[in-house]
Amino acid sequence: MSSFEDVDTEETVTSLHMTLYHPGHQRSGIFQSIKFCNRETLPTSEVVKFGRNSSTCRYTFQDKQVSRVQFSLQLFKKFDSSVVSFEIKNMSKKTNLLVDDKELSYLNKMDLPDKCLIRFGDYQFLVEKEDGESLEFFEIQFFLSIRPLLQENKWLPQKPTPECGSCSPCSTQNNSPMEAGENEW
Amino acid sequence: MSSFEDVDTEETVTSLHMTLYHPGHQRSGIFQSIKFCNRETLPTSEVVKFGRNSSTCRYTFQDKQVSRVQFSLQLFKKFDSSVVSFEIKNMSKKTNLLVDDKELSYLNKMDLPDKCLIRFGDYQFLVEKEDGESLEFFEIQFFLSIRPLLQENKWLPQKPTPECGSCSPCSTQNNSPMEAGENEW
Numbered sequence: 001m002s003s004f005e006d007v008d009t010e011e012t013v014t015s016l017h018m019t020l021y022h023p024g025h026q027r028s029g030i031f032q033s034i035k036f037c038n039r040e041t042l043p044t045s046e047v048v049k050f051g052r053n054s055s056t057c058r059y060t061f062q063d064k065q066v067s068r069v070q071f072s073l074q075l076f077k078k079f080d081s082s083v084v085s086f087e088i089k090n091m092s093k094k095t096n097l098l099v100d101d102k103e104l105s106y107l108n109k110m111d112l113p114d115k116c117l118i119r120f121g122d123y124q125f126l127v128e129k130e131d132g133e134s135l136e137f138f139e140i141q142f143f144l145s146i147r148p149l150l151q152e153n154k155w156l157p158q159k160p161t162p163e164c165g166s167c168s169p170c171s172t173q174n175n176s177p178m179e180a181g182e183n184e185w
Numbered sequence: 186m187s188s189f190e191d192v193d194t195e196e197t198v199t200s201l202h203m204t205l206y207h208p209g210h211q212r213s214g215i216f217q218s219i220k221f222c223n224r225e226t227l228p229t230s231e232v233v234k235f236g237r238n239s240s241t242c243r244y245t246f247q248d249k250q251v252s253r254v255q256f257s258l259q260l261f262k263k264f265d266s267s268v269v270s271f272e273i274k275n276m277s278k279k280t281n282l283l284v285d286d287k288e289l290s291y292l293n294k295m296d297l298p299d300k301c302l303i304r305f306g307d308y309q310f311l312v313e314k315e316d317g318e319s320l321e322f323f324e325i326q327f328f329l330s331i332r333p334l335l336q337e338n339k340w341l342p343q344k345p346t347p348e349c350g351s352c353s354p355c356s357t358q359n360n361s362p363m364e365a366g367e368n369e370w
Contacts, residue, residue: 044292045254045276047232069230075292076274076292076293076294077290077291077292077293078293079293084292087294089261091230093320105262106262106320107229107260107261107262107269107320108261108262108263108264109261109272135278135291135292
């Protein structure tokens with residue numbers, strides 16, 4: 001059984017792949033509490049918080065520049081759709097959030113495109129959704145990029161997402177899913 | 186200082202007035218854990234859950250027909266708006282939720298109109314938003330209606346929301362803000 005299947009029903013689950021980049025990670029270990037390549041299964045009811053505060057956020061960044069809660073993601077189902085989508089809300093009073101070219105101030109929210117680049121400060125997160133059937137659970141899987149995901153206002157193109165086996169240790173190998181080349185977008 | 190003011194900044198806070206009706210309340214005390222007329226101040230970051238499970242829901246209904254979490258409300262700020270709004274999400278797998286005439290299945294969400302009627306099963310909730318300035322806090326205040334808020338597919342008209350002083354005890358007095366008469370809507 002693939003890890004993409006729901007244990008009880010063998011339904012496939014929607015998966016969110018997040019490729020993280022910050023120029024200071026290798027020096028200061030900003031992402032040290034993130035388990036890269038690990039697939040984590042979460043209930044669809046969860047509001048997933050990202051930020052500095054480990055008591056309120058599921059995923060934390062070791063960086064005093066980050067707000068206690070920087071942003072949240074939550075799952076929803078569009079009307080007349082069989083697949084689930086995600087909504088993002090900026091929870092930071094001091095830092096605006098960019099989703100592709102859309103700027104979110106504090107408490108602004110938007111539906112997340114199936115593939116998009118989230119940015120705040122020096123952080124760049126490439127988010128890609130892979131559709132599944134389950135309405136009970138979804139998965140999040142993180143990858144680390146050692147190269148910027150955005151350069152000169154263009155996205156770098158994307159190679160296929162690496163398998164987990166090539167991810168160990170993600171933080172020291174040049175195994176980013178993002179490589180220079182033609183721009184797909 | 187009015188209770189609508191934020192203690193620290195003296196900003197006004199957005200207030201959500203919810204008038205609840207269920208035909209079985211007086212017989213079975215469905216709303217017995219709701220403090221009627223009391224203004225409760227909540228942080229804008231809170232996802233407010235309504236349902237049967239008292240460990241996950243802020244507001245609970247004593248009714249086995251209700252889902253553990255029936256629906257959630259959360260605050261957000263529209264782009265280019267100075268006031269806050271609310272989003273509702275149906276968290277019940279077994280019961281659809283009606284917001285005015287829009288039907289929400291499990292995990293469907295929508296932005297809540299400033300005044301609307303929420304229905305599920307025999308429950309009818311009239312929700313009215315009063316705008317404030319604070320981005321830190323908002324208020325929820327509940328009223329009880331002993332008469333249906335919707336009859337023959339028409340809203341009953343509305344008198345001004347009663348002051349708290351006239352609400353004690355809400356559950357036994359005929360002090361509903363909803364009275365029969367001409368339909369404003």
